Amino acid sequence: MAATGVSTNQSVALKRTLNFGLQLLGALLIIVLVPIAFGMQWRNFEPLLDGITLRFLLFGVVATVVVSLVAIILSLPLATGLALGRLSPIAAVRWPSIAIVEVVRSLPLLLVIFYVNLRFPLIDKLENLKLGNPDSFFGIELDRLLSRGALAVAIALTVYTAAVNAELLRSGINSLDRGQTEAARSLGLTYWQTMRLVILPQAFQRILAPLIAQFTILVKDTSLGSIIGFVELQRRAVILYQRDFNPMEALFVVALIYFAVNYLLGLTSKLVERKRPSVHVTVPEF
Amino acid sequence: MFDLSADYWSLIGQGVLITLWLTLVSWVVALLMGILLGVLRQAPVGILRAVAAGYTEFFRNIPLLTVLFFIYFGVPNTGIRINAINSAIIGLSLYTAAYVGEVVRAGLGTVSKGNIEASRSLGLSFLQSMRYVQMPQAVRAAIPPLGTLLIALLKNTSLASQVTVADLFFQADFVGNRTFNPDILLIAGAIYVALTLPLGATVNLAEKRWAIQR
Numbered sequence: 001m002a003a004t005g006v007s008t009n010q011s012v013a014l015k016r017t018l019n020f021g022l023q024l025l026g027a028l029l030i031i032v033l034v035p036i037a038f039g040m041q042w043r044n045f046e047p048l049l050d051g052i053t054l055r056f057l058l059f060g061v062v063a064t065v066v067v068s069l070v071a072i073i074l075s076l077p078l079a080t081g082l083a084l085g086r087l088s089p090i091a092a093v094r095w096p097s098i099a100i101v102e103v104v105r106s107l108p109l110l111l112v113i114f115y116v117n118l119r120f121p122l123i124d125k126l127e128n129l130k131l132g133n134p135d136s137f138f139g140i141e142l143d144r145l146l147s148r149g150a151l152a153v154a155i156a157l158t159v160y161t162a163a164v165n166a167e168l169l170r171s172g173i174n175s176l177d178r179g180q181t182e183a184a185r186s187l188g189l190t191y192w193q194t195m196r197l198v199i200l201p202q203a204f205q206r207i208l209a210p211l212i213a214q215f216t217i218l219v220k221d222t223s224l225g226s227i228i229g230f231v232e233l234q235r236r237a238v239i240l241y242q243r244d245f246n247p248m249e250a251l252f253v254v255a256l257i258y259f260a261v262n263y264l265l266g267l268t269s270k271l272v273e274r275k276r277p278s279v280h281v282t283v284p285e286f
Numbered sequence: 287m288f289d290l291s292a293d294y295w296s297l298i299g300q301g302v303l304i305t306l307w308l309t310l311v312s313w314v315v316a317l318l319m320g321i322l323l324g325v326l327r328q329a330p331v332g333i334l335r336a337v338a339a340g341y342t343e344f345f346r347n348i349p350l351l352t353v354l355f356f357i358y359f360g361v362p363n364t365g366i367r368i369n370a371i372n373s374a375i376i377g378l379s380l381y382t383a384a385y386v387g388e389v390v391r392a393g394l395g396t397v398s399k400g401n402i403e404a405s406r407s408l409g410l411s412f413l414q415s416m417r418y419v420q421m422p423q424a425v426r427a428a429i430p431p432l433g434t435l436l437i438a439l440l441k442n443t444s445l446a447s448q449v450t451v452a453d454l455f456f457q458a459d460f461v462g463n464r465t466f467n468p469d470i471l472l473i474a475g476a477i478y479v480a481l482t483l484p485l486g487a488t489v490n491l492a493e494k495r496w497a498i499q500r
Contacts, residue, residue, distance in 0.1 A: 019339075022332070026340020039364055106437070106482035107475050108444035111455060115475070118468035216347065223349035227448055234351055241359070248360035255348045255356070262347035 027259070034252065044246035048253055053240065059141050060233035061257060067150055067225070067232065068218040071157035072165075072211070078158065079165035084195065086170055097166075104163035110224050112160055117152035117228045126151055149230030157218055168210055172203035172278075209273035216262040216269075223258075233257060288473060294461045301457030302477060308374060308443040308453060313436060315379035320386020324424075325416055327391045338387065345384035350445055353377045358449035374446035382439050389431045393424030426496050433489025437482050444478075454478070 034040075047053065085097030104112070117123065126148040132139030144150065176199060184194040226235035237254035241247040272278075326338035345353070354377040361368060368376065397420045405419040406412075447456035458474030 022336050023339040023343050026336035026338065027343045028340070029337060030340040030344045038361065102483070103479055106441070106479045106486070108441040108455060108478055110444045110447070111458075111471055111475050111478065114459065115468065115471045118471075220347075220349040223351045224445070226351065234349060234355075237352070238355070248356065248363055251352055251356040251360050255352045258349060258352065259344060259347045263343065266347065 027263075031256065031259075035249075038248055040249050040252065044244070044249040045253070047244040047246070048240060048250060055137075056240070057233070057236055057254070057257065059144075060231070060236040060254075061261060063141070063145055063150070063230075064219055064222045064232045065261070066145060067154050067157070067222050067230070068215060070154050071161055072215055072218055074154075074158040075161040075165055078162035079169055080200065082162060082166035083169040083173060086166065087173060101163045101166050104160060105167070109156065109160055109221055110227070113153060113156040113224050113228060116156040116159075117149070120152065120155055123148060123152060123155075144231045147230060149225055149228045150232075152228055153222060153225035153230050153232075157221060160221075161214065161218060164214065165211070168207050168214070169203055172207040173199055175206060176202055205276055206278050208276060209269050209278040212265060212269035212272060216265045219262055219265070220258065288470070290461065290465065290470075294465070297457045297461060298454065298473065298477075301452060301454035301474075302481075304371070304452055305440070305443050305454040306481075308371070308378065308446055308451070309436075309440045311375050312378035312382060312443070313439055315375065316382035316386050316439070317432075319379060319383035321390050321421075323383060323387030324390025324394060327387065328394055328416075330412055342384045342387050345381055346388070350377065350381045350442055351448065353381050354445055354449050370450045371446075374443075374449055374451045377449075378439065378442060378446070382435060382442075385435050385438075386432065389428050389435065390424060392431070393426075393428035394420055396427045397423045429496060430489065430493050433486065433492070436489070437485055440482055440485065441478065 048057075082097050082101055085093045086101065088094050088097070126146070129146060130143055131146060132142035134140060134143070180198055180202070181194055184198040185191075189197065222230075222232050223234035225232050226238065229235075231239070233254055237250045241250035244250065323338045323342060326334045327342075329335055329338070354374060357368065357377045358370065358373040361373070401419055401423070402415060405415040410418065443453055444455035446453050447459065450456075452460075454474050454477060458470050462468050462470035
């Protein structure tokens, strides 16, 4: 019995490695085939490779990741509130929570971003906020991170992700055994104590892997900020190809950067998943 | 708050039609491509599996906006001319197909190994086994996730507005700018909600109707 157990483990590991290798090989193949298929030229890649341009792109990644990180962290308390609201026995709490989650999830993100950008209270006060030193590189980058566009994207993504994460957390809570709540309540814990000390810590552990996967979606979604003037990675591609007249090459390079960042995040999510198997997620990862 | 002239309402109406058209055509193309990708993931030839897996990984990890920009602003540099609406359809299909492929693959994963082995040992070829044994089961298992993808596609068509396609979002933004009233976006929002929520309900019905009884 022990021998078969070991060999099954080995074959599973081998299969996993093979699949992983296949995926990576395929991705590399696509990365090589696309430039050939579209007849991209090396001289169009060259202007993207000097130090200043690469630094410009690198800080695009930083801006993208920082805003995504802010959004996902701020969304968690909101998501917890919405998830608990949706599971609440009180109808006056439950129905508004359901309505908020369902409506926000069925709006296009672009619309949310535009509306926040135009109508969020006090957001137009940010227009003239200049904190960084305009003569230094980091000062300019700091101002880009504190710009109105960046704030609008961060707020919109927070609201949007809160609705998605609320569903995620709800499935996490639902996946826990009912006995957990019952035991906690019979030990004399109040509802809030039960949630805070027993249910939520376990639920969050179970949704950790899908939460990281959600983060990759956020990284992709920040690209919508380019439309309202947030200078993140996608916007920088546009700026660069308007300088060098190489839209295909600039967008391809930026796509590769997005791919690299998200692929690494995806691997992290898979590693976490292997350590702590998560709930089966029914929330769309799109 | 929303006393718009009839011309503006007709623009928004045209936008709805374009949005629905984009969704419909992209969905059909994405579905066909996705099924192909899902089948290729099981193909007996390693290189096909690799290409399908690579395609899926690549498109799932880059933003849709980059894809749309690449096709609308980039590809014409090769001499190929595509108009705005077609390039949006191509971009949306390429992007959505990767997700559909993943769903189809997961659906094929639910088919028991015994079924596949039985069909193969009865003399069906790989394609015949796909067509008559695996696909019918996989598609039914894939209905709920396909429904969420369709809804996501409907929402994603709003990005086509950024490559000059006059869809619902584009028109709402245009009317909002013309009338100095950003709240017009709320009308568009209400229309999107009114389109997606019934779609979700329909998917739930379809799931109940065609679910495999186990």
